Amino acid sequence: MANRRKKTQIASQKEQIHDFFKENRDRIYTLNDLYNHFDIIDQEDKLFLRLMVEDLVDEGKLKPEGRARYVINEDTKSSNLIDGKVDFVNPKFAFIRYNDQQSDIFVPAEDLQGALDGDTVRVKITGERKNGKNPEGRVVEILKRGRDEIVGKIKVYSTYALVSPDNKGFHEQVFIAKDKMNGAETDDLVIVKILTFPKGSIQATGEIIEVLGKSGDNNAEMNAIMAEFGLPVKFPEDVLRESEAISEVITNEEIAKRKDMRKTLTFTIDPADAKDFDDAISYKNLENGNFEIGVHIADVSHYLRPNTKLEEEAFRRATSVYLVDRTIPMLPEKLSNNLCSLRPNEDKLVFSAVFEVNSSAEVVGEWFGRAVIHSDRRFAYEQAQDVIEGDNETEPVYGPLLKNLNKLALILRKKRFEKGAFNFETNEVKFNLDEAGRPVGVYQKVRKDAHKLIEEFMLLANKHVAEFVYKMNLKSDHPNPDDAFTMVYRVHEPPNPTKIETFAAFANKLGFPIKTGSTASLSKSLNGLMTQIEGTPMQNVLESLAVRTMSKARYTTQNLGHFGLAFNHYSHFTSPIRRYPDVMAHRMLQHYLDGGKSLPVADFEEKCKHSSDMEKLAAEAERASIKYKQVEFMSYQSKTDIFQGVVTGVADFGIFVEIENTGCEGMVRLADLTDDFYEYDADNFRVVGRRKNKIIGFGNAVRVKIKATDLERRSMDLELVSVEGSSFAIKEGGSGKSSHRGQSSKGGRKTSGGRADGKRSSSKKRRK
Template sequence: MAKNKSANIKLVLNQLVSDVFEKNSNQPLNYKQVSAKLNLNDQESRETILEVLKEGKSAGIFLEPEKGKFKLKELQNFLTGRVDMTADGSAYIIPDDEFEKDVFVAPRKLKNALHGDSVKVYVFAKKHGRKNDGEVIEIIKRAKSDFTGVIKISERFAFVIADDKKMMHDIFVPLSDTLGAKNGQRVLVGLTDWPEGAKNPIGTVKHVLGDQGENNTEMNAILAQYGFPLSFPPAVEKEADAIPEEISETEIAKRKDFREILTFTIDPADAKDFDDAISYQKLPNGNHEIGVHIADVSHYVHQGTELDKEAYSRATSVYLVDRVIPMLPERLSNGVCSLRPHEDKLCFAAVFELDDEANIKSEWYGKTVIHSDRRFSYEEAQEVIENKEGDHSSEILKLNELAHILRERKFKNGAISFESTEVKFKLDENGKPIGVYVKERKDAHKLIEDYMLLANRKVAEFIATELKGKNKLTFVYRVHDSPNMETLNTFANFASRFGYKINTKSDKEIAKSLNHLMADVEGKKEQNVLTSLAIRSMAKAIYTTKKTSHYGLAFEYYTHFTSPIRRYPDVMVHRLLQDYLAGEKSADAEFYEVASAHSSAMEKRAAEAERASIKYKQAEYLEENVGNVYAGIITGVTEWGMYVEIEENKCEGMVRLREISDDFYVLDEKNYCIIGQRKKKKYQLGDEVTIKVKKVDLAKRQIDFSLVI
C-alpha cells in the first residue's frame, strides 16, 4: 500500500514538475529551481523532486542538456479526456481537444477509472511506430457512481454483478449494506469507496428493485441504469402539494381571456398530461384566429425552488413502454398544469390570424386563461376529419385544411419527412406483451404537429428578429445542422442499390430527393432500414443559445415552446419570452448554454432508456416463441453479427457470425454487408432472410437468432 501511495505521489509530482517547465517555456532548470517554483523548499521535497527528474529522464520524459539541469523532452505530456472502455478491460482516452489523438491505456494503468469518466492522463513518450499510450493520473469526474445489477450473497460478503457491460468490476457490498436484498435480486448500488490497490470497488445497496423478470423490477432497473430517479424527493412533493388549484380573479385580470372562445385538446387516448390546446374563431374579416395555448408551467415552477431544481435535473419526462416517468410531480403534470376539459387553466399562448391560404396576418404572444370545451383523442378527431361530422366538425375541418397548406409549404421550402414505423405493444394486466402493432400517424396527429411547429418557429423568429433591437437576446433554440456530406454520400450509394436516387447537389435537392425516397419506401420491407440509415446520416438536433437553422424542418429559426410539462427547455423558453415581453435585459448566456447542453444530454439518455424498455418487451414477447421460424430483414451489420428485424412483429435480434456454419464471414463496413471468405456469399443490409428464434436472455435484453439456410 505504501509503495502504491509513493508511486501515486510521484505521478502527481511528475505532472506538477512538467507544468513548471511548460510555464517557463521549457527552459533548463535544476531540481532546486523547480522546487522553488513549486514552493516545496524543504530538503525531503527537494530530494523527491530530484528523484522524479532522474526517473523521468530514464523514462524518456525529461532531457538533461547540461549536468544537473533538466527540461521536458516533449511539451504537453498531459491531456484530459473521456474514458472509452473496451471489452478486454483496457481503454482509449478520447481527448477533449479534438485535434489530439486517442490515447491507449492498459488495464493496470487505468487507476480505477470507469467508462465515461473524465480523466487526466500522462502520455508516454511515443516510441517509433507505436500508438499513443499513457496512464491515468487523475479522475476528474465520474460519469456515474450508481449501477444496477444482480446481487450475489454469501455467508461473509455480497457482491453486485453490474448490468452495464462496460463496468468490468464486480462491486463488493458489506453484508450490513445490502438493505435486506435477497440473493439473485436486482438492486441499485452506489459506489462508496475504492481503496488504493483494491481490485474491486465497495458499494452500498441504495434500492432493492425486486426479483428478476418481474415487469416493475425490470422497468425500474432501466430507469436506474440510465440515471433517472424512481421517485420525487419529499421536499419537491411538498412544494407541489402546496400549489393551489384555484385561480384568483387577480391573476385572471392580468391575462387575455379566451374562456368564451372554442378551445379543445387532441392527445393520445391514454394521455393524462395535456400541455397544449388549440382555440379557434372565425374573425369578422373572414380570417381565422388560431391560438396555440401551452400550459403555463413557469407560473407555478419558479427558478431556484426545489421543484425547479428537480425539473432541471431530470430535464425531460421519460416514456417507457408501459409508463411515463414525469419531469414534474403528478400534482402538476396531471393536475394543476394539465389542460383538462371544463376547467379554467392558465396558459402561455401564441395566437395567429391566418387567411384562407394560411398566410400569417398578425401574431400575438402572452399569458392567457382558457376553458377547454372538449378533450379529443387522436382517434376521435380523426373520425371527425374522415366523416366530416361530429363535435366541432366545421372548426376541426377548417383547422385541418389550413394545416395541410402549412405542411405543404414546409416541404416545398425543403423540410424532410421522416416517417419511420413506430411499434407499440399490447400488454396484459401484469405488463406482459401479448401483441405487437404498428402505430399509424394520420391527419389528426399531423394537424396538432403543424400548429405546434408554427408556434415554435414563430416564437423563435419573434425573439431573434422582432425583439432584439440593437442587442442579441439570449435564447434557447432547437437547432439541427446540415448533414455530413461524406456520410450522406455513403447513404446515397447504398440507397441506389434499391433503385432510389439521392441528389446531393444542394440542401434543397437533398431534402427533395429524401422526401421522394420516404414516400416511395412507405409500407415496403426496406422502409425501416432506409429510414433509420437516412436519419443516422443526419446531424442530431440539440438545444443551444447559439442560433443556427433547423435543417430537417427547413426553418431559419426554431425553438421548443409547446411542451413545458415534459421538457425543461420549454420552461426556459417561457421564462425568457416573458422577461423580454416585459422589457427585461438579455439573460445570462453562459447559464442557458450549460442548461441547454444538459437538456440535450438528458434527452439522449431518455431515448436510450426508451429503447432499452422496447428491447426488454421484444425479448419478453419472443421468449414464448423460441424455436419459431420467421421472415426477417437485415437491419444492421457489425464485426460480430448481423441484426435482423422480424417482418411480422418488428422484433429485432442478432445472428452471430461465428454461428453461420457454411463459411467464415467478415464485415465489409463500407458496403453495409458481411461476406463469406471462401464462397463470397454476401448478406447485405435490407436483404430478406429466414431466421429461427434460438435463445432469449431477458436479463441482458438479448435475442439470438439462427439463420435458416
C-alpha cells in the same frame, strides 16, 4: 460556397481561417469581422463559417473571448495528452471519445488504470493501431468519475456477495461485504454505491443502498433502468408538500390580467391514455374570411416559481421520461395531471400564441401572451382522425373545423418540405401489456393526419415565438443584434460532412444516389430516398440510419437554426409540463413582453446544456425499456416458430436481423453458420460464402428462429433458417474481407451503439 463542402475543402477553409488569426494576432475578432474579411453574405454560408470556427475552438487553435469573439490560442503546443470520455465497449478495450471530428483513441483494458465507462480521463498517445484508423493510447489520469452508483443483480454467498452490473460498459463485478448487503437476496436488482474503484487486479467494492425487487419483476426492471441512467423516480417529500399547498382557485384578479378566451371554441387532441394535456387549439372564423387559430399552452410558469423546491426539482429532472409502461413526470401529479393539465370543461391558465391565418396558411397577424381558456372537448387522436375522415352530419361543429385545420396543416407541411425540411416518418414501437406489465403484443404506431395536424400547429407556435424574440433584436438600437434579447433556442445544426459522406456512399451502394453538395440538394435527395423506400422492409432501417447521420438537436442561447425543419429560428414553447426549456422560454417571452431588458446569457446557456444532457439520458432510458420489452416479448415465443425478418446490419462477428412488424432485433452469429466458410465484406455490408458464394447482406429478406434471449443484456440470438433474396442490389466494389468460420469476434469497435453500420435500436420517438 455549397459546392466546397467536401472533406478536404472543409479542412482547407478551416486552415484559411486559422491562418487569418495567425497573421492578425494584434486584436480580438468577431464573427462579423470574419464575414467581412471572407466576403460572406449568405446566411447559410455564415452558419457554415461559424461551425468551422467552433471546430477550431474545439481543436484548441482558437480561444473564445466573450460571445462570438475569438483570438488565436497562443498557448497551443504540440502535445500527445488528450482529455476525453471513456466508452468501455468491450472487456478487452475501450475508446476515448473527445472530438466528433477526430478518430477515437483505442486503449487496451490493462492501460485504463481503473477508469470505467463514462469517466473523464487524460490519455497519452502511444502510437497508431495496425488498422491505421485509430491512435492508441493509455490513461495517465482519471479526471472525473462518471458515476459512483451502479445497478445490477446480486448473488449472495455465505460471507459476501457479488453484483453483476446492468451497465454494458461496466465489465467487472462489484464485491459486497456481508455487512454492506442491506438485506438483499440472490437475484435481487440493487443499487450499489461504489466505495473503492477497481485498480489493476483489485476488485471494486461497494454497499447496497437500495433493493429494487426481484430480477424479472416489471416494476423492479423499469426502476432499475431509471437508476441505470441516473434518473430520479420518486419526488422528495418537501417537493410534494410544496405542490400540494398550491391553490387550485383561479381568482378574478388573475383572470383580469389575462386575455379571456373562454368563449372561443377550444379542444385538445392527445393520445387515448394521456393524463396531462399541455396544449389546446382554439378556432374561430373571422368576418374577413380568415381564421383565428390559437395555440394554448399550459401556463406552468404561473405555478412553478423561482427559488422554490418545486423549481429546483423541475430543473434537476429537466424532462419527463417515457418508459414502455409508465411516465416519470418532470412535475408532481398535482401540477402535471391537475393544475396545469388542460382538461375539458374546466377554466385553465395558459400562455398563448394566437394567429390570424388565411386560406393559404399564411400568418397575417399574431398575438402572444397569457390567457384563460375553457376546453370544450377532449379528442383522442383516433377520435379526431375519425372526424377528419367522416362526414359533417355526424359532427356538424367539429367536422368542418377539423377538416379545415387539417387542410391548413397539410399546406404548412408542404411548405416546410419545399424549403428543405426532412420527411422522416419513423414509427413508434408500442406494446400491449397485461396486468403484470408483461408484453403480450407488439406493434408499430402509425402517424396519421390527426397527429400531423397537431404537430404542424405546435411547430408554427414554436417557430413564431422564436422569430418574435429574434426580431426584437432587429428593432433594437444594439449595434450587434446577437448581443441582445437572450432566448432559449432548439437548434439542429447541419450534419458532420464526414458522416453524411459515409451515409451517401452507403446509400449509393444500395442504388440510392445522395447529393451532398448543398443543404438543398441533400434535403431533396434524402426526401427522395424516403419516398422510394416507403412501405418496404428497409424503411425503418434506412430512416434510422439517416436520422443518426444527422447532428443531434439541442438547446442553446445561440440562434443556429433548425436544419431538419428548415427553420431559421426555432424554440420549444409548447410542452412546459414535460420540458424545462419550455418553462424558460415562457418566462423569457413574458419578460420581454413586459418590456424587460436582455437576460444574462451565461445563466441560461448552462441550463440549456443541463437540459440537453438530461434529454439524452431520458432518451437512452426509453430505448432501454423498449429493448427490454422487445426481448421479453420474444422470450415468450416458441423456439420452433419461424419469423420473417430483414438484415439490418452486418459485422465481422454476426448478422443483425429485425423481426418483421415488431422492431425486435437479434443477431445471427457467424460462428453458428456452419454451411460454409464465410468472409466478412465490410465495404459492401455483407458476408460471402467462400465455397458456395452464398451472399447474406444488408437488406436481405430472411427467415429466422429464436435461439436464445437474454433479458439482463437485453439481447437475442437468432438461428438463420433461410435467405429469401436481397431487397436491393449492392453495387460491387472494394475488398475489406475477413474470414470467419466457427468463431465469433469479441472485438470489433462499437460504432454508434455496437453496430458496424451505426444502427442503434431505438423507440424512434422524434424530438424536434
